[in-house]
Amino acid sequence: MRNRSIAVRYFLLSLASILLLVASVGWQLNPAAVAQPIRIEELWQQVYQDLPDLPRENQYVNQETGDPSPNNTLVSRMIRYHVYSKGRPVTYRLDWKLTLADYLGVNERMEPNTYPSGTSLTTNPMDGDIAAVRSLNRSQRDALVNALVRLFTPSSTPEASPPVSQPPAPPTPSPSSPPANSRFPRQPQPGDAQLLLP
Numbered sequence: 001m002r003n004r005s006i007a008v009r010y011f012l013l014s015l016a017s018i019l020l021l022v023a024s025v026g027w028q029l030n031p032a033a034v035a036q037p038i039r040i041e042e043l044w045q046q047v048y049q050d051l052p053d054l055p056r057e058n059q060y061v062n063q064e065t066g067d068p069s070p071n072n073t074l075v076s077r078m079i080r081y082h083v084y085s086k087g088r089p090v091t092y093r094l095d096w097k098l099t100l101a102d103y104l105g106v107n108e109r110m111e112p113n114t115y116p117s118g119t120s121l122t123t124n125p126m127d128g129d130i131a132a133v134r135s136l137n138r139s140q141r142d143a144l145v146n147a148l149v150r151l152f153t154p155s156s157t158p159e160a161s162p163p164v165s166q167p168p169a170p171p172t173p174s175p176s177s178p179p180a181n182s183r184f185p186r187q188p189q190p191g192d193a194q195l196l197l198p
Contacts (some may be wrong), residue, residue: 040083043151044076050147054140055132074129078103079148080116092154093155096145103133110172 014043048054057074061067081099082088085109088095101107115126136144 002076014090040076040079041071043148045078046151047075047144047147048073051140051143054144055135057125057128057132060117060123060125060128062123063120069117069121071127072121074125074132075144077116077125078131078133081110085114085116091149093149094147098131100141100145103130105130 048056054090055074057077058070058072060069060072062069062072078099081102082096083090086099086102088099090096098107102110110126110130112124112126115124115129118124118126133141
């Protein structure tokens with residue numbers, strides 16, 4: 001009987017841990033990003049308005065109609081690759097940088113048979129898109145990432161963010177911190193991240 005009660009307690013603790021994990025992941029999701037479908041047709045156009053020098057790579061021909069597909073652009077395919085092929089979140093810079101790293105050949109391998117529009121155009125645009133992304137310099141790639149994050153998180157516009165103030169003075173060591181001559185580093189204190197600001 002005692003073994004049974006221990007097993008029941010273990011099961012309940014495991015179930016509680018799983019529920020807490022699911023709840024914490026659910027709280028991290030952006031409800032606005034989950035609730036609204038992604039409007040790629042509108043978003044890629046805004047990226048090109050913000051960055052007019054960005055390569056369009058829209059010279060490809062539709063396989064079924066034989067007509068040019070001027071709206072099938074590098075950015076529209078990149079967004080579809082990011083969202084639908086990789087399933088990455090759209091509101092974080094790091095995830096967009098991972099997608100760029102895929103194009104640069106330093107992260108995950110891109111597959112031609114699953115690349116967006118790879119089967120609907122007469123020529124698979126993946127190689128051309130990779131070459132176009134590799135031709136961008138670092139500041140152009142950063143501008144592209146910033147534009148994409150800004151479009152997917154409109155609340156992160158500069159007007160909505162609080163003004164950056166001078167970093168606060170370093171916090172005074174608390175009694176729990178080791179002495180300055182200790183061989184152990186001091187524990188992080190509230191406000192330490194502000195010291196990293198320029």
